[in-house]
Amino acid sequence: MFFSPFISKPDSVAQIMLKVILALIPGIALYVWYFGPAILVSITLASITALATEAAMLKLRNRPIGPFLKDNSALLTAWLLALSIPPLAPWWLVVVGTAFAIAIAKQLYGGLGNNPFNPAMVGYAVLIISFPVHMTHWLAPQGLVLAELSFAQQLQYIFSGVLPPSLTLDAISMATPLDTLKTHLHLEESVQQILNMPIYGHLGGQGSEMVALGFLIGGLYLLASRIISWHIPVAYLGSLFIIAAIFHLVDPTHYVAPLFHLFSGAAILGAFFILTDPVSSPTTNKGRLIFAAGAAFLTYMIRVFGGFPDGVAFATLLMNISVPLIVLYTQPKVFGKKGKQS
Amino acid sequence: MRKLFHFHGGIHPPSNKTQSTQTAITSAPLPTKLTIPFHQHAGETAKPVVKVGDHVLKGQLIGMPDGFVSSAVHASTSGTIAAIDMQLIAHPSGLPNLCATLIPDGKDEWVTLNPVDYRSHSVAELQQLLRMAGVVGLGGAAFPSDVKLRIGKQKIKTLILNGAECEPYITCDDMLMRERAAEIVQGAEILRFMLDADEVLYGVEDNKPEAIAALQQAITASKSAQQNKSHEVIAIPTIYPGGSAKQLIRVLTGLEVPSGKLPTDIGVQCFNVATAYTVHRALAHGEPLLSRVVTITGNVRKAQNYEVLIGVPINELVALSVALSDTNGYIMGGPMMGVPLHAMNAPGPAVQVPVVKATNCVIAASAKLFPPPQPALPCIRCTRCVEVCPADLQPQDLYWFAQSKEFGRAQAFSLFDCIECGACSYVCPSHIPLVQYYRFAKSEIRAREYDKLLADQARERHDYREHRIEREKREKAEKLAAKEKAAQAAKLAAQPLTPQQQTEQAELAARREHIREVAQSAVEHPEG
Incomplete structure (x- = not known):
């Protein structure tokens, strides 16, 4: 009870961001349906990286960590960036891109509400300029390439870069x-x-x-x-x-x-x-x-x-x-x- | 069906009005003590015309209007003036103000009243009568009504009676319209007569069907209103802040009051329905403004409207409705624009402050009804504030300029067109107390302008002083020179010329004349 107005609409930044994240789900579901579950791995990787980077940067900037981690904005950046990167990209590509988006494009400009550029797109731009080859090997819809990887093989490739013998990257991906x-x-x-x-x-x-x-x-x-x-x-x-x-x-x-x-x-x-x-x-x-x-x-x-x-x-x-x-x-x-x- | 217009934005907060409309308006009992501020209106403080110890009657003048924008203050009941000193009033600053303390004698004995028939008086006389009756706007701003009726040569086409009452919880105008519509209509007719307006439009939000019906009935029944058939009740859409004067004018007439101008500049004037009621009482009954209807609601056992004498301590008034045990504070006014009153001993105005002419509502607050504000997050420029702003402002930009103290840019972005309705704060998902920032920026700008004015005046004074010293010096020197010259001339005049000197002087003059002639002929005949 300090100053008027004393009432407010029950709404919050966290809810808005959450709704945007939820609105991505139909697209992601169809992604999984047509291209397999590898995209979920990059989304998870990006989310973890985004939250960790956000927390670390907030700590360095002496800002409260709790309320800003709960605002869901870092998660949204992570999801949008993950959806812009080929699902078969090596794990570090996702991590580097997300960390750059959050640390440089968002937090160094002042964090939530202060970034002049869309952080996810800055992350994407950095990746496509720095790692153009990795950014162009996309998964093909099922039945369109010479060989298909099982989900376990995909995971193995994402985290270790090792393909099953006799397969090349070109054989399993497309532009x-x-x-x-x-x-x-x-x-x-x-x-x-x-x-x-x-x-x-x-x-x-x-x-x-x-x-x-x-x-x-x-x-x-x-x-x-x-x-x-x-x-x-x-x-x-x-x-x-x-x-x-x-x-x-x-x-x-x-x-x-x-x-x-x-x-x-x-x-x-x-x-x-x-x-x-x-x-x-x-x-x-x-x-x-x-x-x-x-x-x-x-x-x-x-x-x-x-x-x-x-x-x-x-x-x-x-x-x-x-x-x-x-x-x-x-x-x-x-x-x-x-x-x-x- | 009249064509209505709309203004940009607006919000639909929960109205919470039905709680306090279940019972008719009840007169609040006489308190043991009344505190009557001399400054209850916009403008200059009224000058006390009674002394401590004086016995006064109900309706007796105790404060004389002082200045063009000022209004009279009266004793709300008969009794003894116990003190005239500084007391806390319901102002956000929490600063005390000059008040008279009146101990009622319980007799409630009136002064002699002088009812008048408004048709037999000039408009100027009626203005003076209203000023001396202490009639001010009861919608919240408490602006002296007589000043709003002094319109000069402007032609007023439309008189608007504001019964919108758009703020949640408040129902005092609603109940007044339901119960005393006839007197409101008569007051409106007096105002129409004084302004010589062509039409009278009553703007009432469509969530008050009983009030609308009552007004319509009163208009049909009223002889004077019937005579010119110019009164019309209009149900307007319920949207906050539809009761703000400029927004209401827009809805009813489609006109926009230009920025920095008054409604009268576009031929419209606007009064609150309760003000019209008071105007009628002041003229037709001779009663000065001594009481008003106040809604007591919120966290109380029985929300309702009371007819309350000016000066009754708010805590005694709330006690009539019994505040519940978890009450943690009070709001004077509505939840959108009201002023917080704290429980005893807390900083800021306390709940013991008196009811004044501007008090329309007191809401008992609890953590459940009014949860403490959530911590503010940075602005994400979502522009929900833009969508609801009834003044078409860019609240997110104004916020940015206010917090970075770029006051010049804030002004360039029309900060002073903000009506502080609070719609932006209401919808802000980052929970930023936006209106607070605008109030801060406005007061900073005003303070700076005042400082600049003072500095300008000081510089002018200084420059004038320099100029004056310079002039005095010059005048002194001139005087001195003149004196010397005069002395010399006097000396010369004192010595008469000898005949020889006289011939010498005549010779000199003749020679000068000759030279002039030669020179003249040389100019006229250059080749000769």
Whole structure:
């Protein structure tokens, strides 16, 4: 009983973060269904690393450890990063990426609420620049590669780097559908020819398109429970669709259809879970539209003309830098200063 | 059906109003002692016009309005003035204020009352009568009503009667509308007459159907209101802070009071329904403002509304409703914007402070009803505060500027358009006491502006002094020079010229004249 208001809505940062984490579950479930349980290992590894790094950094910074560990924000970073890394990546890759995300991208900037960049995307950027080879060996949906590993063999590979005799990494993994598309376009093949390859499904990559659908369901839950507003997902996916549609209409042999872009790579995950990170995205609705449209433009440019297979992470980081400027120039009019009477 | 407008944001906290509307308004008994502050209204403190030991009658003037924005204060009952000194009042600062202590004689004996018919008086006379009757806004700000009725040449189109009562727990206006609607409507008609307004709109939240029905009935029954058919009761959506004047004006008329302006600037004026009631009592019955309806609710055995004399100690009032044993404090006002009153001996205003004209509600608090605030986490910029802000502000940015003491930027982001409704704090998932930060920033800015004003005045004084010293020096020197010159001239004048000197002077003058002529011709005929 110190000052008004004396009542408050029963809500907390921890609950918001938890709901976002729960919204990832449909996507993860479909991930496991199509690609096996290895992803759960990286999620667990990332979670443990994130909590340990967070605790250590809070201790170094002389901040209370309990309330910040319980806010679930480190866990959310861990899950998002784990979902961006190939499940078969060696254990230390997950650990290094997560530790960097939490220690450097989050805690050194001041911890919860103070990081200008999305920590998970900083972690991802560090990994793809430092360990590009490890970051491109993805699990294939069942039945699409020469040999498949049992879960025990996968665990053995993740933790010791040892494959069963007579198998190479290339034999058990593949590039992402976006990566494959890019490589084959460089080989002067047409989009139509490439999409006939067995790794492609109806909308994007086989399996991965279903995972994207899972994330879409989770994202709709976030919208319905008003944890995120519609501005960023709609502007991001809408802009990506429009940009891809323009290129596709002009030259369909070299530019893949817009729906493929939406359901490939991290577009859906980015639209609902990554770009919407409140800390590193704009606070004004108009700003959110600009931010998301800019991210969509960069995503497309990096995917189609850039050097990386997917562009969501770099697009996010580049737009994160612009947030203070965007917010400054998109301030809404205050009550009584609207200049118009209706 | 009238078209209603809406304002941005707002929240729906649990209303907790039904507890205190089960029983009719009851008169609270005379206490053993009344403490009547001389500063119960916005503006200047009233000047005491009674002495210790004086016997006063109920309704007798004890404080004279002092200054343009000020209001009269009266003895709430008959009795003896036992003291005029500094006493604690319900102000968040916890600082004492000048009060009269009145020991009732139990007779409750009135002064002679002078009822007037408002139609037979000029507006200026009515304003003076209201000022001397101590009529102030009863919605919470206690702004002297006569000042709000002095509108100059502005045309008032709409008079709004605020019966929204949007804060949880509070029901004093609701019960007053249910029970005394006829007098509210008559008071509203007086206000309409004084403002020469075209229409009177009663804004009542739709969670008070009984009050709405009572008002409608009173309007139909009222002769004067019937005459101009301009009174209309409007059920507005229940949303906090829908009862805030600017938001209510927006909902009813679609107009936005421009930032830094008054409602009268857009042809609207707004009064609380209880104020209208008081206006009617003050004129039609000649009764000054001596009592008001107060809701006692929260952690009590029997929540209800009381008609309470100004000056009754709040603890005696709460005792009528019997606070439960786990009561750990009191709130004067509602849970969104109220002021905490602490139990005895705790810092801050205590519960023994008196009921004043602005006291609409006292809530007994317990840890169960009002759990202690959770520790604040950093802001995650989730913008839930933006979504609920009725002033379209960016609370998360204002918070950032306030805590980093960037007051200039806070002002640039319209800090002073914040109405401190608390909606942002209510929804904040990081449990940041946002309003507290805004209050801090506002008071810092005001203090700095005051300091700057003082510094400017000091500099001006200093500059003027320098200027004055300089001028005095110059004037002294000039005077001295003039004196010397005068002395010399006098000396010369004292000596008469000799004839020789006279011829010399005449010769000199003739020569000068000649030279001038030559020079002149050279200019006029350069080649000659």
